[in-house]
Amino acid sequence: MTAPTRSPIPALKATPAPDMDLSVPIASVLLDRYRSLDTHALLVALREGIYFNRIALVSSFGAESAVLLHLISRVDVDFPVVFIDTGKLFGETRTYRDRLVDNLGLRNLQIIKPDPKALLRHDPKGLLFSKSPDTCCYWRKVEPLERALQGYDAWISGRKRFHGAARSDLKRFEAVDGRVKINPLADWSRADLDRYFEKYALPRHPLEKEGYLSIGCMPCTDRVADDGDPRSGRWAHARKTECGIHFPLAEARRRAVI
């Protein structure tokens, strides 16, 4: 394993304009600097060398989440882990979350929830997902996450290129809304994940054996056929393929009816 470079957020070659979004050049420098680091070394560099307590993992505790959570736990059990409880999750996901947190010894789980006043106003019957899933995602995921990420300069997501669609050309580092967003598993394959689960005897999400291969909110998650695309079970009732939290804020707002 290549040793991580202990260094602060990289200095930029040119003096930035006062109103410049620094996350853009920083993501570009980090992309170049950490190109050759393996996933564990990258996470060590992020936590110990660059961001320390200004970086969080955002995890859905879904079908593939145990891998990144295990990797994070081997770096620092106090690594902040943000979990968005939308109020529409499967009970099995909450049970799995608690089991993983316990098994891995994670000590900094931050459970965030939608603003009750916003739900009362915009989704009083809890059926917004059926009329406008982008608006539902905005109030149940995007807005709570934006609140939770105040104070963080960077966050980690578990997306991978093999998920396809908009994720096909995913980079390890992105700049989104003034923060650096890191995708440490971008180049992992399905087989890599399976090998990792096996190597560390990680528990699977209980719904996986029932045919749910990508697991989000209950109303927006279906089973997938044996040979189907794992993400084809998400928002099968709507023309939506990506979770609102993975759009820039302006785009998430544009798609939502708010």
Ligand code: SF4
């Ligand atoms: S995934 Fe479905 S239920 Fe969950 S926040 Fe988005 S639209 Fe609403």
